[in-house]
Amino acid sequence: MIRAVLFDLGGTLIETAEIPEIFRRILKVFGITVSYEEIFNAHEACKKEFDVAAGQIKLGMEFWTEYNSEILRKLGIKHNVKTLAENISKLWWDNADLRFYPDVIDAVGWLKDREIKVGVITNALKEDYEQILQRLNATCLFDVVVGTDACKKAKPNRQIFMCALDMLDVKPEDALFVGNDLETDYHGALKAGLKALLIDRDGKNKGEVETIATLKEMLLHIR
Template sequence: MGDVKAVLFDLGDTLIRTADVAEILRRILSLYGVERPLPEIKEARREAELELSLEDYRLPYMEFWTEWNLRILKRLRIDADLRWLSREIVKVWWDNADVELYPDVAETLNHLRGRGLKLGVVTNGFKDDVDEVLRRVGLEGAFDVTVGVDAVGKPKPHKEIFLYAVERLGILPQEALFVGDSLEMDYFGALGAGLKALLIDRKGKIREKDIRKIKSLLEVVRYV
């Protein structure tokens, strides 16, 4: 992979970890006097996720998350002003998410930057959330490009979001290496867009063969 000019990363479960999404929602609902068991919240979230469409990703940031939260809250049969509560959830989300940087991130980024490589983040989150998370973990300004789903209105594994990132960097797709934790969205998504790909499998759960995978981000430097 000696022709790599940039390394792009997924965000969640690649660079950062958070509390489980359903647990974050349970905490926030509790703050507003609403108690629901975690399994019920997980099921409501799962059902809401099945309703997501590409049209949803074209909504403005606050409208997307308000509608997303509304779908979950309606399934939980909460007796409250649901639209107001949906917006409140968005406002306090990251304060309740236990956002942490994986311990191998800073050293990896320093190594790659020292080799003159460009760095980026490509995620299915919205750009506002990406910027907020990077600020909280001390990586504000650490990347040459940060791309959220709202940049193109299509999430990974659609090729458009990968191609948008490499275009912003001024390189060809084959000159970029993408690192992420999802086999479908990150690994095969990147390959489908013409990028090189590495799967970060920290817990050794992926059994598929013929997959380039690593257990630590520190191993990325071997592939550039």
């Protein structure tokens, strides 16, 4: 019997503007005009150069100053790079068009009505996910929220899943995890002993694993 449902955060419960667009908007605030395509290419290059999960665990929010600084350098920006990178982090959520997917509140309410515990496991840092939940007026929506700084591990590591389950006092076999990333969410949860569903809101999955398109479909898997 399912006693707890745990969710990934970004791409599963919340959606935002695209990262290059957020970056472009913030640079415009400081009088810097760069195209979406240029930022996209710089961001993609940095994704290959940086281990984001390990960097956040080691450096905390300072990681994002380093990451944003490198994007700025790749864009040819040479002056006040660190200060600008810090301001990008500070202004990020103001420019992100942050919102829940339309099916989230009803799905969470359905679970709570049946006394099923609800939580979040995210590879974000506490400072970020707390801002997200505050801005969405959702600080009390979940029974537990676990990020990478809670146990110094990131998905797909088993330990971050167990950290959340221990807080809920739920065994892995009695929990379902729902996320949008095949490796970190779906396979990570299965290897930790949880049941898992891949949420594929854009229809990109080729049907190799158990997939849902909406959280409403998830409810059919709750027994």
